[in-house]
Amino acid sequence: MEKLWVLLLLTFVLAETFANPRGLITNLDNGELCLQSVQCKSRCCHKNSLLGLARCMDKAAENQECSRKHLYGFYYRCPCEGGLNCDASWTIGGVITNTDYGICRDPKDSNARKEKN
Amino acid sequence: MRCCVPAELKGKKKGAYLPSISPNFTPSAPLHELAAPSLSPPYSQENLLNQTCEIESPEEEKLDGTTFKDISVHKKVVGGLLAVIGRDEETPSRKEVCYEPLGCFTDDAPWSGTLLRPISKLPWSPEKLNTRFLLYTREHPDSFEEIKATSPATISQSNFNASKITRFITHGFIDKGEENWLSDMCKNMLQVEDVNCICVDWKRGARCPYTQASNNIRVIGAEVAYFIDVLMTKYGYSPSMVHLIGHSLGAHLFGEAGKRRPGIGRITGLDPAQPYFQGTPIEVRLDKSDASFVDVIHTDMLPTIPYLGFGMSDPVGHLDFFPNGGETMPGCSKNAVSQIVDIDGIWEGTRDFMACNHLRSYKYYSDSILYPDGFLGYQCSAYSEFESGDCFPCPSNGCPKMGHYADQFKDRVTFGFTKLYLNTGDARVFARWRYKVSVTLSGKSSVRGYINIALYGSGGNTKQYQIFHGKLKPAQSYTELIDVEIDVGTVNKVKFLWNNNIINPTLPRLGASNIIVEDGKDGKVYNFCGSETVREEVLQTLTAC
Numbered sequence: 001m002e003k004l005w006v007l008l009l010l011t012f013v014l015a016e017t018f019a020n021p022r023g024l025i026t027n028l029d030n031g032e033l034c035l036q037s038v039q040c041k042s043r044c045c046h047k048n049s050l051l052g053l054a055r056c057m058d059k060a061a062e063n064q065e066c067s068r069k070h071l072y073g074f075y076y077r078c079p080c081e082g083g084l085n086c087d088a089s090w091t092i093g094g095v096i097t098n099t100d101y102g103i104c105r106d107p108k109d110s111n112a113r114k115e116k117n
Numbered sequence: 118m119r120c121c122v123p124a125e126l127k128g129k130k131k132g133a134y135l136p137s138i139s140p141n142f143t144p145s146a147p148l149h150e151l152a153a154p155s156l157s158p159p160y161s162q163e164n165l166l167n168q169t170c171e172i173e174s175p176e177e178e179k180l181d182g183t184t185f186k187d188i189s190v191h192k193k194v195v196g197g198l199l200a201v202i203g204r205d206e207e208t209p210s211r212k213e214v215c216y217e218p219l220g221c222f223t224d225d226a227p228w229s230g231t232l233l234r235p236i237s238k239l240p241w242s243p244e245k246l247n248t249r250f251l252l253y254t255r256e257h258p259d260s261f262e263e264i265k266a267t268s269p270a271t272i273s274q275s276n277f278n279a280s281k282i283t284r285f286i287t288h289g290f291i292d293k294g295e296e297n298w299l300s301d302m303c304k305n306m307l308q309v310e311d312v313n314c315i316c317v318d319w320k321r322g323a324r325c326p327y328t329q330a331s332n333n334i335r336v337i338g339a340e341v342a343y344f345i346d347v348l349m350t351k352y353g354y355s356p357s358m359v360h361l362i363g364h365s366l367g368a369h370l371f372g373e374a375g376k377r378r379p380g381i382g383r384i385t386g387l388d389p390a391q392p393y394f395q396g397t398p399i400e401v402r403l404d405k406s407d408a409s410f411v412d413v414i415h416t417d418m419l420p421t422i423p424y425l426g427f428g429m430s431d432p433v434g435h436l437d438f439f440p441n442g443g444e445t446m447p448g449c450s451k452n453a454v455s456q457i458v459d460i461d462g463i464w465e466g467t468r469d470f471m472a473c474n475h476l477r478s479y480k481y482y483s484d485s486i487l488y489p490d491g492f493l494g495y496q497c498s499a500y501s502e503f504e505s506g507d508c509f510p511c512p513s514n515g516c517p518k519m520g521h522y523a524d525q526f527k528d529r530v531t532f533g534f535t536k537l538y539l540n541t542g543d544a545r546v547f548a549r550w551r552y553k554v555s556v557t558l559s560g561k562s563s564v565r566g567y568i569n570i571a572l573y574g575s576g577g578n579t580k581q582y583q584i585f586h587g588k589l590k591p592a593q594s595y596t597e598l599i600d601v602e603i604d605v606g607t608v609n610k611v612k613f614l615w616n617n618n619i620i621n622p623t624l625p626r627l628g629a630s631n632i633i634v635e636d637g638k639d640g641k642v643y644n645f646c647g648s649e650t651v652r653e654e655v656l657q658t659l660t661a662c
């Protein structure tokens with residue numbers, strides 16, 4: 001069973017490396033191919049699916065879908081812009097599969113809302 | 118760039134596409150002379166009438182790879198249908214070719230032999246060009262029906278509706294009429310309006326050396342004019358209900374059509390081709406005299422040599438739009454791999470790799486159909502002035518809209534050229550809405566850093582836009598124009614954020630005491646006030662005051 005997982009992971013890694021032409025340089029513009037978020041000016045390397053190609057994309061604005069910042073290097077939903085929190089519910093499965101999505105919120109606004117309640 | 122003559126045209130069928138001619142046909146009166154009063158002297162009707170259609174030394178003459186002998190034999194048989202006129206000793210190269218019912222085409226100046234058009238080529242015959250008219254309608258939005266002017270039965274059998282507006286779309290060099298962008302543009306139109314959308318395909322004429330293709334458009338333009346003539350005679354269709362949308366060489370093609378068929382409602386030139394057309398007389402290229410309303414989008418106007426810009430920089434229409442300044446488009450300077458491996462596929466990416474700026478013109482147009490006020494053009498004398506905000510906001514009667522809705526400003530065109538500037542996005546959706554934002558800072562310490570602003574309104578909220586980067590001083594105002602990705606509508610609050618990207622042990626606090634937002638669309642001014650200061654990377658919300 002373990003071997004199967006390793007094999008599966010290896011095929012994914014290989015598929016990734018061959019399917020992904022490398023974003024050759026750093027400081028990449030939106031729309032350029034990337035492997036790691038640090039390559040992008042926007043600091044978000046975004047892809048639609050696990051085997052899809054990753055491209056640099058703007059960070060999520062308020063009220064848009066987002067993921068928390070993490071070390072995978074790429075995101076299915078970009079993290080939020082400055083000053084915003086990604087209001088995501090935390091699950092172990094979500095963290096492993098990189099699918100902990102939330103909505104970008106201004107922490108000050110949510111504080112105000114809590115005080116009202 | 119790929120360019121070749123289709124193999125089947127190279128050797129075979131010599132003279133097979135020579136047209137038959139009616140006895141009363143006069144090659145000396147080309148159709149387009151009727152519409153173009155300002156022709157140069159050697160091309161006037163009198164001169165042509167004085168010419169006799171004599172043929173000399175047929176063996177020496179070469180006509181587009183076909184030996185002239187073949188033609189002359191045919192000519193003797195038919196009796197003067199294809200005239201190659203040796204004018205005099207000084208210009209022995211002058212040739213003329215006639216295709217019934219389109220008229221005659223010479224390679225005389227200004228068509229050839231000028232500094233701007235040094236290589237002379239005669240246009241190919243309609244049979245060789247095989248121009249096709251592909252009709253898309255609301256009844257038939259996903260597949261085309263091919264209609265022909267030569268057999269009007271195909272028109273009456275199709276879903277063509279003579280009570281509706283007809284929009285023709287055509288492509289440019291190397292491209293083809295079945296290319297996705299043409300049918301996608303039709304589909305976008307059919308979403309918002311009920312029209313006859315006809316894609317004109319002339320791929321055979323477009324896939325050949327550029328000098329040949331730029332002459333082939335003369336015959337195809339005549340075919341389009343003939344097609345409209347047939348609609349007029351058959352359905353009593355008014356040419357004012359015709360809108361021609363041409364990209365690159367196709368823009369000049371429709372210019373030719375408009376010149377031959379006066380009274381056409383509108384021609385849209387999507388980055389008209391530059392080599393062989395820029396600086397030429399108006400009968401050669403697209404011009405505002407070709408239709409009652411001509412609007413042009415310039416997206417690739419750098420000189421062809423050495424920058425490989427394919428589009429014209431001269432204004433040629435009633436309204437000339439220069440999105441992003443008209444020279445280089447955002448999203449077109451990606452590295453080669455990222456450009457080719459495009460979200461829309463390798464083919465789309467390769468096209469963009471070859472001519473990204475040039476192809477942006479039809480992408481903007483296509484988007485403009487669905488976003489009527491996402492492409493407002495600000496009238497300005499230069500892009501730098503537009504960028505510095507000298508031409509902001511729109512005048513009280515509104516800004517012309519680039520693209521599909523430009524004809525709403527038909528009645529307000531002036532005698533001269535109207536240059537309009539705007540900015541677009543770097544990827545689909547290209548629509549943008551322009552705002553002017555002034556921020557007055559409050560606080561105690563001055564730090565280096567940047568200011569970000571996000572707008573919140575009835576239409577949603579934008580992402581954060583950087584207003585300023587540098588030394589931030591309290592009580593100072595910073596003004597910037599931003600092009601945001603959504604139509605905010607009525608702005609009801611603004612969020613302010615600053616950051617310096619380095620750790621500052623003095624823990625400075627800054628705020629915005631006042632933010633003024635001006636909407637470019639209607640000049641409406643919104644005033645927002647704030648009393649607090651915030652630490653870096655913390656949003657401050659300002660509400661109306």
